[in-house]
Amino acid sequence: MEIKKYDIPTELAAGFCHFLAGLVHAKKEVHIALSGGSTPKTVFNMLATDFQEGIDWQGVHLYWGDERCVPGDHAESNYKMATDHLISKIDIPKTNVHPIDGTNEPNVEAQRYAALLDQSLPKKNGIPCFDLLILGMGEDGHTVSIFPENSHLWHSHRFCEVARHPVSGQHRITFTGQVINNAATVTFLVTGAGKAVKVRQILQKKGDYRSYPAALVAPTSGRLFWFLDAEAASYLTF
Numbered sequence: 001m002e003i004k005k006y007d008i009p010t011e012l013a014a015g016f017c018h019f020l021a022g023l024v025h026a027k028k029e030v031h032i033a034l035s036g037g038s039t040p041k042t043v044f045n046m047l048a049t050d051f052q053e054g055i056d057w058q059g060v061h062l063y064w065g066d067e068r069c070v071p072g073d074h075a076e077s078n079y080k081m082a083t084d085h086l087i088s089k090i091d092i093p094k095t096n097v098h099p100i101d102g103t104n105e106p107n108v109e110a111q112r113y114a115a116l117l118d119q120s121l122p123k124k125n126g127i128p129c130f131d132l133l134i135l136g137m138g139e140d141g142h143t144v145s146i147f148p149e150n151s152h153l154w155h156s157h158r159f160c161e162v163a164r165h166p167v168s169g170q171h172r173i174t175f176t177g178q179v180i181n182n183a184a185t186v187t188f189l190v191t192g193a194g195k196a197v198k199v200r201q202i203l204q205k206k207g208d209y210r211s212y213p214a215a216l217v218a219p220t221s222g223r224l225f226w227f228l229d230a231e232a233a234s235y236l237t238f
């Protein structure tokens, strides 16, 4: 596991773009799972502008590690966020973009998407193996849509599960732990002072860190990178 600290979010975004560009240049076909939320917007905007000429998107396949059960044009859709900030601005084949259908019945969609992963990705240990899995972390220590309140979903034998947001009750489709920890490379993009407590608890194994799903991310490949800005890293004592 490696921690990459940057002073400000835009410097983190530039560092991550270089990191991603290196992964894409290295392989003819690359399978990447995107995270939702707001943190990736700066990265997506930078990928779509400063780095577009440097990345050949023709061999890149995009998936989502989780999605809200809303239409793809809904303000809360992770697919909409990625489309607005990245996909609509790059030359990527439409057939390389694999959204979760937030309008499908959640259990049916979780099974459909799991089958898509099973059919589309190379396998490692019999489990779909992403080249890169981009994660965020909530202030409560959740990642993808596995919250402390439903952390049992992490251990599901399925590749995808239906989760519910603990406050809003919104249904979500989410990857489970076996897919996340089977990825060749996993990156966390975490910024802001609001995340600093959980970042320290998880990275320095303090308090009840084991109750936070983000603490369960430990890819068997060993290639786990935490991209942090100064605020998110501000409580770290190493």
Ligand code: 6PG
Binding pocket: 035, 036, 037, 038, 039, 040, 066, 067, 068, 078, 135, 136, 137, 138, 142, 143, 144, 145
């Ligand atoms: C989602 C995400 C979720 C997100 C964290 C951090 O659908 O919301 O996938 O896991 O990464 O909640 O979100 P922010 O980047 O908005 O802080």
